[in-house]
Amino acid sequence: MSKIVLLRHGESIWNKENLFTGWYDVDLSDQGKVEAKRAGELLKAEGFTFDVAFTSVLKRAIRTLGMALDELDLLWIPIEKSWKLNERHYGALQGLNKAQTAAKYGDEQVLVWRRSYDTPPPPLEESDPRYPGSDPRYAGLTKAEIPTTECLKDTVARVLPYWNDTIAPAIKSGKKVVIAAHGNSLRALVKYLDGISDDDIVGLNIPTGIPLVYELDAHLKPIKNYYLGDQAEIAAKAAAVAAQGKAK
Numbered sequence: 165m166s167k168i169v170l171l172r173h174g175e176s177i178w179n180k181e182n183l184f185t186g187w188y189d190v191d192l193s194d195q196g197k198v199e200a201k202r203a204g205e206l207l208k209a210e211g212f213t214f215d216v217a218f219t220s221v222l223k224r225a226i227r228t229l230g231m232a233l234d235e236l237d238l239l240w241i242p243i244e245k246s247w248k249l250n251e252r253h254y255g256a257l258q259g260l261n262k263a264q265t266a267a268k269y270g271d272e273q274v275l276v277w278r279r280s281y282d283t284p285p286p287p288l289e290e291s292d293p294r295y296p297g298s299d300p301r302y303a304g305l306t307k308a309e310i311p312t313t314e315c316l317k318d319t320v321a322r323v324l325p326y327w328n329d330t331i332a333p334a335i336k337s338g339k340k341v342v343i344a345a346h347g348n349s350l351r352a353l354v355k356y357l358d359g360i361s362d363d364d365i366v367g368l369n370i371p372t373g374i375p376l377v378y379e380l381d382a383h384l385k386p387i388k389n390y391y392l393g394d395q396a397e398i399a400a401k402a403a404a405v406a407a408q409g410k411a412k
């Protein structure tokens with residue numbers, strides 16, 4: 165049996181302001197830093213240790229991982245960063261306020277953009293300053309790999325090969341693994357691990373800064389999964405994520 169930990173970054177400044185973020189590289193809010201430290205404390209209290217860590221190329225996930233590893237005195241372990249663990253690209257919605265977008269287009273439309281499996285948000289033009297094509301961290305990507313928008317299906321299509329080619333072999337070799345990533349790149353992974361249907365994934369919301377433990381069998385099939393911490397508080401945090409896309 166292997167145990168892995170999935171960790172969504174702590175609250176970011178744009179989470180706090182309720183803005184669609186995607187590939188925008190925003191830092192943690194003060195609350196997000198508290199959450200990241202707390203995640204490390206929880207992992208330490210439960211006796212977790214790690215041999216290798218995987219994260220995205222976005223600072224909110226990298227910083228969360230660093231702060232959690234610092235609590236565990238594991239800042240020295242190898243950290244592999246990949247764009248394949250980035251947040252889902254939010255296309256032309258990036259930078260817009262979620263509640264205001266719902267007030268303009270309706271709660272239902274925003275739910276489709278946020279949570280449907282295969283309907284992407286409106287795309288960016290390549291001339292848009294938000295297009296990631298000239299960002300040096302994506303210099304190694306092919307044109308086809310650089311998104312102008314993504315639905316969850318598109319995110320699964322990059323997260324899953326990274327899981328299969330890089331993360332799963334590390335787990336199978338006996339390494340203890342932590343993955344610090346994002347709400348939707350982790351939804352992509354959880355959908356795959358738990359075999360969640362395209363319809364049911366709409367209802368899955370992952371709270372910020374809470375360690376999600378998966379116990380896996382020898383074939384890396386989940387035996388069980390659970391969040392560390394106060395379960396009522398975690399459920400309230402997940403419900404708050406769901407409510408971010410409502411006009412109110």
Ligand SMILES: O=C(O)[C@H](O)COP(=O)(O)O
Pocket residue numbers: 183184185186187251254262278346347348405408409
């Ligand atoms: O990119 C974002 O805005 C968030 O990290 C995830 O947003 P969502 O919960 O609206 O999909």
